[in-house]
Amino acid sequence: MDTETLCLCALSFEPATGYDLKLRFERVYAHFYATGFGSIYPALAKLAREGLLEFTATPGPGPKPRKRYSITDKGRHAMRERLEAVEPVHRVHSDFLMLLLMADHLAPARVDTLIDQRLEQIEEQLAAIGKARASSSDAPPGVEFVRDLGQTMLHTAADFLQTHRASLISALAAGEGAPSSRHESISGETA
Amino acid sequence: MDTETLCLCALSFEPATGYDLKLRFERVYAHFYATGFGSIYPALAKLAREGLLEFTATPGPGPKPRKRYSITDKGRHAMRERLEAVEPVHRVHSDFLMLLLMADHLAPARVDTLIDQRLEQIEEQLAAIGKARASSSDAPPGVEFVRDLGQTMLHTAADFLQTHRASLISALAAGEGAPSSRHESISGETA
DNA sequence: ACCTGCATGTAATTAGTTACATGATTTT
DNA sequence: AAAATCATGTAACTAATTACATGCAGGT
Numbered sequence: 001m002d003t004e005t006l007c008l009c010a011l012s013f014e015p016a017t018g019y020d021l022k023l024r025f026e027r028v029y030a031h032f033y034a035t036g037f038g039s040i041y042p043a044l045a046k047l048a049r050e051g052l053l054e055f056t057a058t059p060g061p062g063p064k065p066r067k068r069y070s071i072t073d074k075g076r077h078a079m080r081e082r083l084e085a086v087e088p089v090h091r092v093h094s095d096f097l098m099l100l101l102m103a104d105h106l107a108p109a110r111v112d113t114l115i116d117q118r119l120e121q122i123e124e125q126l127a128a129i130g131k132a133r134a135s136s137s138d139a140p141p142g143v144e145f146v147r148d149l150g151q152t153m154l155h156t157a158a159d160f161l162q163t164h165r166a167s168l169i170s171a172l173a174a175g176e177g178a179p180s181s182r183h184e185s186i187s188g189e190t191a
Numbered sequence: 192m193d194t195e196t197l198c199l200c201a202l203s204f205e206p207a208t209g210y211d212l213k214l215r216f217e218r219v220y221a222h223f224y225a226t227g228f229g230s231i232y233p234a235l236a237k238l239a240r241e242g243l244l245e246f247t248a249t250p251g252p253g254p255k256p257r258k259r260y261s262i263t264d265k266g267r268h269a270m271r272e273r274l275e276a277v278e279p280v281h282r283v284h285s286d287f288l289m290l291l292l293m294a295d296h297l298a299p300a301r302v303d304t305l306i307d308q309r310l311e312q313i314e315e316q317l318a319a320i321g322k323a324r325a326s327s328s329d330a331p332p333g334v335e336f337v338r339d340l341g342q343t344m345l346h347t348a349a350d351f352l353q354t355h356r357a358s359l360i361s362a363l364a365a366g367e368g369a370p371s372s373r374h375e376s377i378s379g380e381t382a
Numbered sequence: 383a384c385c386t387g388c389a390t391g392t393a394a395t396t397a398g399t400t401a402c403a404t405g406a407t408t409t410t
Numbered sequence: 411a412a413a414a415t416c417a418t419g420t421a422a423c424t425a426a427t428t429a430c431a432t433g434c435a436g437g438t
Contacts, residue, residue: 001286010294012425019389032288038427041391061434080296087288088305092313095192097223097340097397098281102200103333105271111333114279121281141362142294142302149288149351156347160340171332193397210417229399232419252406255418 001086003039004047008071008079009051014069018044027128031150044069052078100168108172115165122158126151192277195211195228195238199262199270202244206261209235209280218319242268291359306356313349317342335367 010021010029018040025035044067047053052075060066071079096118103111129151133139139147201212201220209231216226236260238244243266251257262270287309294302318344324330330338 001281001289006289009289012296015387019387029292031290032285033282034282034284036427037390037393038429039268039425047393054404062389066389066433073246079293083290083293083296084301086286086290088290089306090283090287090309090389091223092223092281092283092286094223094281096279096281097321097337098197098200098220099274099277099279101220101333101337102203102270102274103336104331105274107205110275113395117279118281129346140295141264141359141366144291145294145359146288146292148372149291149348150357152351153344157340158345164336164339168332168336173435175332208417209419210415227399228418229401229420230397236419251417252415253404253417255404257417 003035003043005079005082005086006033007043007047007084008052008075010070012070012079015068015089017066028132030128031125031154032146046073051075070072087179103168104175110171111172112160112165112169115161119158119161122154122161124128126154126158129154131182194226194234196270196273196277197224197226198231198234198238199243199266199273202262203267203270206259208257208259221319221322222316222345223337233271238266242266294359294363295366299360299367302340302363303356303360310349310352313345313352317345317349320345 007021010016010024016024018037021040021044022035022037025040026032044053044055048055048069052072053069054072055067055069059068096114099106099114100111106114114188121143129147130188133147197216198212201215202209207215209228212235213226213228216224216231230370235244235246237278239260243263245263246260247260248256248258281315287305290297290305291302297305320338324338327334
């Protein structure tokens with residue numbers, strides 16, 4: 001799904017500035033989508049040019065005016081048309097898991113840190129979902145469904161990591177310097 | 192993580208052709224990574240030029256020779272160096288979940304199909320993990336960890352979808368034509 | 383005084399995806 | 411006889427990421 005359609009979707013809930021949208025993406029939708037300023041601003045400008053969005057400009061901080069975008073009827077229609085054509089791809093792109101897959105080649109201490117960091121991210125995303133639920137208690141069924149699914153998935157991941165991390169680390173320690181190509185630090189303290 | 196590092200990682204397990212690698216990516220690693228021919232072939236060629244990979248060419252089908260790549264010692268070293276610098280980003284990029292989020296604006300029948308399709312994909316990925324486990328029963332701890340985590344996550348997702356799909360569909364049906372901007376087909380049979 | 387949050391946008395870089403071109407062997 | 415699998419590679423296109431440029435208000 002391109003950033004344009006994403007912006008239409010996000011704005012179909014309520015009006016927002018480009019900045020707001022980015023926060024929403026990284027806070028509320030973070031567990032299944034990510035997008036940055038560099039994609040959002042051009043998308044909003046183009047959608048406004050085409051009449052799918054309208055905005056009210058107020059003097060903002062900095063030299064450029066602050067623009068609050070809202071979706072138009074034309075925009076809502078276009079959004080539905082676009083959504084009809086979207087294929088439901090779902091892909092996970094995880095350097096975290098790739099690193100764990102290669103855990104043999106990493107220092108066990110790093111593996112430990114990696115898991116800690118991931119657990120922190122999961123906690124943040126769970127907190128964001130909790131906050132979102134609290135602030136809009138009667139959300140549309142789709143939104144509630146995705147929130148609940150996200151919460152379940154994040155919980156499961158955290159559980160798994162906490163339950164199995166110890167056995168991973170000890171298996172790694174047991175295998176040190178053993179068969180095939182186990183981890184040997186680049187600075188070579190294996191001797 | 193760029194395609195080059197990814198190829199080094201995959202080849203650290205066993206030698207393969209570019210074609211093999213693509214299959215491995217879309218079958219074994221599909222639940223957390225994806226990559227196509229257009230990225231793999233140039234990456235392999237560059238890595239071979241730099242001496243991180245070596246290959247044996249045999250006459251293959253088609254005009255170009257078949258090349259079986261294996262990682263060199265230099266390549267293993269480079270891989271570890273690169274892995275040390277990799278940040279453990281983990282992001283889900285899901286048009287599927289975005290579509291469910293917007294379920295209000297979709298025909299309930301489509302939502303149903305969407306869930307069916309996703310369940311099928313999950314089954315395929317679970318089957319791939321099962322197969323991979325069967326073929327290499329004594330895999331390194333990292334590989335087993337990631338396989339188990341993947342299996343757990345996929346199972347949880349499938350469970351959730353099966354358990355909650357009915358209530359989503361009925362909530363959607365109940366809301367038809369009701370408050371705010373619920374789904375109205377583009378061809379407008381709402382009248 | 384300095385840092386964080388709010389707020390917008392452009393330009394350059396980087397990387398991924400898709401389409402194209404070729405063709406033998408095996409399965410349906 | 412057609413389709414799928416095996417197998418490699420290039421070129422064009424599309425899109426995301428990152429860096430840059432600007433600057434006020436409020437908190438520490």
